[in-house]
Amino acid sequence: MGKTADTKKATKPRKKEMLGSEAILEALIHEGVDTIFGYPGGAIMPIYDALYNYKDKLRHILVRHEQGATHAAEGYAKMKGHAGVCFATSGPGATNLVTGIADAMLDSIPMVCITGQVADHLLGMDAFQETDVIGVTMPVTKWNFQITNAEEIPQVIAKAFYIANSGKPGPVLIDVTKNAQFQKFKFAPQEYKDLKSYNPFKNGIGTSVEEAAKLINKAKSPMMFVGNGVLISKAEKVVRKFAEKTGIPVASTLHGLSVFPTSHPLYVGMLGMHGNYGPNYLSDEADLVLAVGMRFDDRVTGDVSKFLPNAKIIHVEIDAAEVGKIMKPTVTILSDAKRAMTQLLAKVKEKKHTKWHQKFVDCYDKEFKQVISKETHPKKGEIKMAEVIRRLSEQTKGKAVIVPDVGQHQMMAARYYKFAQTDSFVTSGGLGTMGFSLPAAFGVKTGAPNRTVISISGDGGFQMNIQELGTIAQENADVKIVILNNSFLGMVRQWQGMFFEKRYSFVNLVNPEFTIISKGYGIPAQKVTERKDLDAAIETMLKYKGAYMLEIMVEQEEDVFPMIPTGAAVRDIRLK
Amino acid sequence: MNKKNKYTISAFVQNSAGILNRITIVFTRRKINIESLTVSETERKGISRFTVVVNCTEQMVNRLQQQLNKVIEVYKVFISEDKDIIFNEIAFFKMQVKNKAANEKLQKIADSNNARVAHASAKFMVIEKTGSKEDITSLFYILEPYNILEFIQSGRIAILKNEEGMSDFLPEGVI
Ligand SMILES: Cc1ncc(C[n+]2csc(CCOP(=O)(O)OP(=O)(O)O)c2C)c(N)n1
Numbered sequence: 001m002g003k004t005a006d007t008k009k010a011t012k013p014r015k016k017e018m019l020g021s022e023a024i025l026e027a028l029i030h031e032g033v034d035t036i037f038g039y040p041g042g043a044i045m046p047i048y049d050a051l052y053n054y055k056d057k058l059r060h061i062l063v064r065h066e067q068g069a070t071h072a073a074e075g076y077a078k079m080k081g082h083a084g085v086c087f088a089t090s091g092p093g094a095t096n097l098v099t100g101i102a103d104a105m106l107d108s109i110p111m112v113c114i115t116g117q118v119a120d121h122l123l124g125m126d127a128f129q130e131t132d133v134i135g136v137t138m139p140v141t142k143w144n145f146q147i148t149n150a151e152e153i154p155q156v157i158a159k160a161f162y163i164a165n166s167g168k169p170g171p172v173l174i175d176v177t178k179n180a181q182f183q184k185f186k187f188a189p190q191e192y193k194d195l196k197s198y199n200p201f202k203n204g205i206g207t208s209v210e211e212a213a214k215l216i217n218k219a220k221s222p223m224m225f226v227g228n229g230v231l232i233s234k235a236e237k238v239v240r241k242f243a244e245k246t247g248i249p250v251a252s253t254l255h256g257l258s259v260f261p262t263s264h265p266l267y268v269g270m271l272g273m274h275g276n277y278g279p280n281y282l283s284d285e286a287d288l289v290l291a292v293g294m295r296f297d298d299r300v301t302g303d304v305s306k307f308l309p310n311a312k313i314i315h316v317e318i319d320a321a322e323v324g325k326i327m328k329p330t331v332t333i334l335s336d337a338k339r340a341m342t343q344l345l346a347k348v349k350e351k352k353h354t355k356w357h358q359k360f361v362d363c364y365d366k367e368f369k370q371v372i373s374k375e376t377h378p379k380k381g382e383i384k385m386a387e388v389i390r391r392l393s394e395q396t397k398g399k400a401v402i403v404p405d406v407g408q409h410q411m412m413a414a415r416y417y418k419f420a421q422t423d424s425f426v427t428s429g430g431l432g433t434m435g436f437s438l439p440a441a442f443g444v445k446t447g448a449p450n451r452t453v454i455s456i457s458g459d460g461g462f463q464m465n466i467q468e469l470g471t472i473a474q475e476n477a478d479v480k481i482v483i484l485n486n487s488f489l490g491m492v493r494q495w496q497g498m499f500f501e502k503r504y505s506f507v508n509l510v511n512p513e514f515t516i517i518s519k520g521y522g523i524p525a526q527k528v529t530e531r532k533d534l535d536a537a538i539e540t541m542l543k544y545k546g547a548y549m550l551e552i553m554v555e556q557e558e559d560v561f562p563m564i565p566t567g568a569a570v571r572d573i574r575l576k
Numbered sequence: 577m578n579k580k581n582k583y584t585i586s587a588f589v590q591n592s593a594g595i596l597n598r599i600t601i602v603f604t605r606r607k608i609n610i611e612s613l614t615v616s617e618t619e620r621k622g623i624s625r626f627t628v629v630v631n632c633t634e635q636m637v638n639r640l641q642q643q644l645n646k647v648i649e650v651y652k653v654f655i656s657e658d659k660d661i662i663f664n665e666i667a668f669f670k671m672q673v674k675n676k677a678a679n680e681k682l683q684k685i686a687d688s689n690n691a692r693v694a695h696a697s698a699k700f701m702v703i704e705k706t707g708s709k710e711d712i713t714s715l716f717y718i719l720e721p722y723n724i725l726e727f728i729q730s731g732r733i734a735i736l737k738n739e740e741g742m743s744d745f746l747p748e749g750v751i
Contacts (some may be wrong), residue, residue, distance in 0.1 A: 136596060139601050143648045146593070163648060195653045197590055321642035 015186035016456050018149030021046040024176065025054050027157035030189035030510065033085050035059045035076060035446060037069035041406070043091025043131060052331075060220050061446070061475060064467035066093050069102020069118075071428075071465070074109045074444025075403065077448075078426050079451075081234070083110035083164040084443065090117045091129030094175070095136065099433060101138040101171045106254065106430025108228060119179040120148040133175045141172030150183035158192035167200025167317040169232060200318065205343065208333045210313045213347035215331065216246060216388035219288035221356045223272060223279070223311075224248045225300075228255035228429075229260040229293015229318060233260025236422045239262070239292060242345045247352040249360050251279035253294045254414055258424035262417075263396065264515070268360040272300045273564050274411040276362030277371075279509035280570045284447045285359075286311040289479050293317070293337040297327035298325035298432070306569035316340045329358035371561050372573045376416055382555040383531055386482050389416040392454060392482070397536050400452040400480075401426060401444050405437035405461035408490040411560045413456050423448075435464025447547040452480065452542065459511050467520040471545050480541055481523070481549040483514055486556050494559045518549040525549035578594055582611075583637045584622050584656045584663060584734045587626040588746060590649040591617065593689045600649075608632055612665070612731035623651065629732050652745050656736060663734035667712045668694065670726040689715050700725060700728060707731040712741060 018026070024047055028036075036058060040048040051060055063069040073084025088097050094115040102110045116289045117123070118130045134146050142207065143163045145156050156174060164172045216222060230239050238258050243250050243260075249268045250260055260267040269276025273284070283289070291312045294300070301307040304326060313328035315322075319337045323329065333340040375386035389412050392400070398420030404410040404427050426444055428436040441455035462483050472479050489507040496504055515525035528537045530549060541548040564573045589595055596615065602609055611629040616627050620701050630637065638654050644653045673679050673696075682701055688694050691705035712729055 135597065138594070138597060139605060195648070200646045229693070319646070321639075321646050323642075325639065 002100045007452060008195045009035045011189040015188040017184060017424075019046065019181065020147075020153060020176070020183045020185065021050040021181040023150060023153045023185070024157065025058060026187060027189055028085065028389060029054075029057055031157065031161045032082070035070045036087055037063055037076070037443070037452060037480050038087030039063055039066050039069060039093060040087070040566065041093045041116065043090035043178050043397070044087060044093070044120055044181075044430055046178065047116065047517045052370075060087075061471065063439065064470045065465065066096035067100050068465055068468040068471060070097050070104065070111070070113070071436050071439035072446065072468075072471075074100065074104050074442030075436070075440035075445075076447040077104075077110050077443075079401075079423065079447030080106070080230050080233075081111045083169075084159055084322045084447075086111065086113040088115050089111065089129070090115060090133065091131045094133040095131055097173075098136060098140065099431075100174065101137055103240075103428050103431040103436065104171040104432045105140050105142065107428065108170070108232060109173040110170050112164050112165040113171065114174045115173060115175045116181070117146065117177045120177045121179075122514070123148075124500060133173065139372075140171070141173050142487065144173040145177040146176070146177070146180070147180050148177045151186045154181075154187060154190040156474075158190045160230055161194065161395060161534055162192040162195065163198065167198075177431065178325070193343075195336055205333060205335050205340065209340070209343045210333050211506070212331045212333060212344060215288055215312055215314060215351045216248075216290065216344075217351075221245075221354070222248045222288040222290065223283060223286045224250045225253065225289060225291045226250060226256040227253040227292065227294025229316070229337045229425060230256060230259045232293065233318075233336040233338040235293070235336075236260075238338060238341045238345055242341055242348070245345065245350050246348050247350075247354075247357070248290065249353065249357055251283075251496050253297070253300055254427060254429045256294065257414055258419040258422050260393050261421075262419045266357075269364070270414060272297075273302075273566075274415065274562065276364070276415075277367040277562050277573060278360040279576060280573045281363060281410050282359055283308055284310065284565055284571045288312050288314070289317065290314045291327075291329075292341065295319075295322045298326075301326060301519075302564045302570040302572075304493070304569055306571070308376050316574070351352050367562065367575065372416075373425045383528070383552060384558055385412040385486075385554050386416050387531075388482070388534065388552055388554065389413050389456075389485050391538055393417045395542055396452055396454070398424075400454050401448065403427070403437050403441035403444055403453065403455050404541070405455075405457035406432045406434045406491075407461060408486075408494060408558070408560050409456055409457045409458050409484040411491075412484075415560075434461035438465050438479075438481065442468060442477050445477050446475075453478070454480040454482060456482045456484065458490055459483055459487060459509055459514070460489045462514070465513075466517065467519060469523060473521045473523055477547060478545065481518070481547065482541075483549070483551045484512070484554050485511065485551055486554050486558065487511060488556060490558070491560075494556070497557070497559065498563075499565070514551045515549065518559065523547045523549055525551065527551045527553070529553045578633055578675055579638075580633055582629065582631050582658060584658070584732065585626070585628040585630065585637070585640065586645070586654040586656065586676060586734060587628070587644055587650055588618065588652045588742075589624050589626060590648055590651065591622055591624040595649055596603070596625070596692055598647050599628075599644065602647065602714075603628070603630070606636065606640070608636065608640065610641070612729035614733050616716055616733075618741060623746070624685075626750065627732055627734050653719050656734065661734040662697065662737060663708070663732050664706055665712060665714075665730050665732050666706045667725055668728040669705070671701045671703060671719065672723040672725050673697075673699055673701050678722065681728060682719075685718055689718065691715060
């Protein structure tokens with residue numbers, strides 16, 4: 001053998017004989033994975049057996065329910081910026097993942113789920129714990145694949161991570177039959193560079209940046225909408241520079257929260273159903289909207305036919321399927337937000353839109369007088385959700401990661417926490433999954449151990465994944481847990497109040513003593529019923545080293561305002 | 577804007593397990609009824625071609641194209657109206673043959689309708705017709721009085737009326 005052949009051999013990783021189960025773990029490590037959220041069972045036992053020898057390289061966290069694993073992986077992925085990993089067994093283990101996978105799909109969160117499956121000769125035989133997981137998850141994954149032969153492992157795992165992390169991120173599921181886990185073969189990790197049928201980096205910027213810059217430079221009343229894509233591509237800084245240079249007022253979607261510090265002079269608030277008055281109402285007058293990494297969700301647009309009647313739209317979007325799906329843009333920049341905004345920044349003129357901006361300030365004043373001040377600084381009566389958020393915000397100086405569940409408290413958290421730092425709001429926006437908060441907050445803490453992480457739930461949603469208190473306790477995770485207890489499925493009650501003649505149909509809850517449950521798990525807890533105790537209780541919770549629960553009894557029939565009723569135009573946003 | 581039209585979708589895909597499911601869920605999720613579906617391997621190994629005929633609005637067909645493009649295994653999707661493509665379907669009519677006269681009569685009908693007799697025996701005959709859906713339907717009505725034992729019609733196959741070939745939109749070495 002010649003010299004060249006030798007060097008060639010050296011650069012190629014040497015193949016090592018091992019079991020399929022070990023190869024899965026090796027391939028994960030090769031992808032940079034160090035944390036796994038999972039739950040064992042029959043069909044994935046070979047992988048769990050292999051895991052026993054990998055304890056020093058892979059941290060496996062035993063959750064209490066597979067749904068918990070998915071939300072934890074989502075929270076983790078949000079902090080890390082790359083895929084979170086879940087393990088589950090076949091059948092019920094795998095079907096328990098479905099809600100979290102669907103959640104990750106709608107919110108563009110990278111995730112790789114690995115499920116065990118019965119041996120290949122049992123496929124389709126209605127064997128014990130056999131479910132067609134590929135069929136079940138096909139509509140809710142970005143990609144899925146069933147491995148029946150260990151030889152497929154290196155390539156498929158590499159491809160799974162490549163797809164999950166690139167372009168518009170999303171969940172991928174790999175189902176591995178038991179025989180493949182037991183199969184001995186020669187393994188070497190693989191890289192995935194290219195997938196010809198999937199090319200997220202070949203985006204079309206072309207001349208669109210010049211055209212966009214022209215529109216921006218001559219706009220009289222422009223607005224910028226920032227969404228999830230800004231955070232995903234880590235474009236916060238360039239977006240901020242862009243806004244400061246062009247003087248364009250910036251509104252955020254629910255997922256775009258914390259891209260801009262709430263206190264930034266150019267930041268005018270949140271869009272959508274329970275967003276701020278100004279950005280919703282004034283979007284009618286905008287002559288140009290620069291939409292960056294957002295997808296015109298129906299909770300943002302209200303009645304689409306009446307949305308942005310006077311605006312040209314520049315859509316910065318990485319996913320070609322989003323272009324023109326809801327709103328027809330004048331200019332499309334098909335790219336990730338960071339690349340597009342960096343190019344755009346160089347081509348726009350410095351400007352100020354003082355008069356236009358003043359309109360937002362006036363709207364805010366109106367909203368403040370009619371809604372915000374009463375909500376955040378009530379003098380008497382029961383505790384309000386908004387004031388809890390306001391106090392949390394003050395005591396954490398806006399630097400915590402807020403992980404709300406779904407419902408009224410979620411909207412209150414979005415509206416009243418004053419974000420001072422980026423990547424500080426992790427929420428289930430697309431699917432609106434109750435039960436998201438507790439496991440997701442645990443995942444966030446696992447991915448960002450140095451940050452203060454606050455889970456905020458309603459008394460309804462908290463009971464949807466309450467079992468994850470066990471995971472938090474076992475892992476000694478310092479997650480702050482706040483329950484805003486109104487003894488109602490508050491958001492549904494509000495709708496019944498507003499649109500169903502106050503017929504409160506199955507929305508009141510008789511709840512357990514949450515603090516006792518928490519203490520049962522070894523997590524200290526405190527219940528607050530009076531305003532005078534609130535600040536001290538929050539301080540105790542924040543100072544405590546470790547998980548801590550605060551159950552706060554809040555006004556039972558508080559409504560979230562402003563509100564754009566479903567199907568109404570955004571300009572018809574109601575302040576009461 | 578809301579006018580429905582007939583569209584032919586030609587999708588070039590990586591031939592892999594589950595691909596039929598991946599393609600059809602794009603339609604079922606949007607409650608689009610598939611009028612016809614044909615799948616076949618292309619001149620290049622490993623790449624299959626889906627020809628799907630749908631009746632929907634222009635907006636919907638564009639959305640279907642965008643969503644099909646998102647399927648990882650899909651390389652390329654074309655949307656065509658009938659004027660942009662050469663297309664055809666094929667049908668078999670299994671006819672009862674009672675006697676010689678009937679035999680001759682059916683043979684004649686086949687000849688005058690540009691169809692051919694693909695199989696003939698004492699008791700039955702199979703007439704094969706290639707043509708548009710309309711051609712096939714009109715032959716169906718002609719044959720109906722003569723007792724059709726069985727009838728089957730394929731989905732549409734279509735090819736674009738331009739000089740481009742696969743190597744233009746899917747350069748060699750793609751897979
Ligand atoms: C899994 C799931 N089931 C049902 C719903 C519908 N839903 C949305 S908000 C809500 C009420 C939530 O009540 P709670 O958790 O007490 O929070 P609150 O609105 O009172 O703050 C319900 C039932 C949902 N979003 N998710």
